[in-house]
Amino acid sequence: MQIEFEQPEVTPYQLIGGDAAIRKLVNRFYELMDELPEAYTARKIHPADLTESGNKFFDFLSGWLGGPQRFVEKYGHPMLRRRHMPYAIGTEERDQWLLCMKQALEETVADVQLREDLYEKFAQIGESMRNRGENIHSCCH
Numbered sequence: 001m002q003i004e005f006e007q008p009e010v011t012p013y014q015l016i017g018g019d020a021a022i023r024k025l026v027n028r029f030y031e032l033m034d035e036l037p038e039a040y041t042a043r044k045i046h047p048a049d050l051t052e053s054g055n056k057f058f059d060f061l062s063g064w065l066g067g068p069q070r071f072v073e074k075y076g077h078p079m080l081r082r083r084h085m086p087y088a089i090g091t092e093e094r095d096q097w098l099l100c101m102k103q104a105l106e107e108t109v110a111d112v113q114l115r116e117d118l119y120e121k122f123a124q125i126g127e128s129m130r131n132r133g134e135n136i137h138s139c140c141h
């Protein structure tokens, strides 16, 4: 007998508005990181040209939100913590990254509940990206 699991009817990918909405969020996020003086410490550890960063983040978010698994198809398992290891991320970098994300979400995602849920997730993952300072998360990659 084949067991059928119910698929959720609407994915966050659909809820946010698919590719176009994710592109808007990503573009605004990196624009803010580039422009806000308060985000300078986080900006400094990124490449001078943020085009590829934006493309990779778009590919990641697409799959993470339940849409096409572009990042995994191109680069393999995300292993986010491991991929962030070459960059010094402490509380300051984390907070600045989250500041840009909070504002980008507010400006580009109309659904308040979705925006808040996404921010909460980003904050959790952001905390686990920290690889400098106190109480570093170290149980997994």
Ligand code: HEM
Pocket: 042, 045, 046, 047, 052, 053, 054, 056, 057, 060, 075, 080, 083, 084, 087, 089, 093, 094, 095, 097, 098, 122, 125, 126, 127, 129, 130
């Ligand atoms: C805590 C604050 C964070 C900082 C300071 C940070 C910084 C960086 C830096 C410097 C890079 C490498 C350059 C680049 O490709 O742009 C990078 C890559 C990336 N980040 Fe973050 N990041 C943070 C949090 C996050 C979070 C929360 C996510 C996902 C939800 C994320 C997803 C990615 C992805 C998918 C890449 C590309 C990985 C690769 O293929 O190399 N980052 N990040």
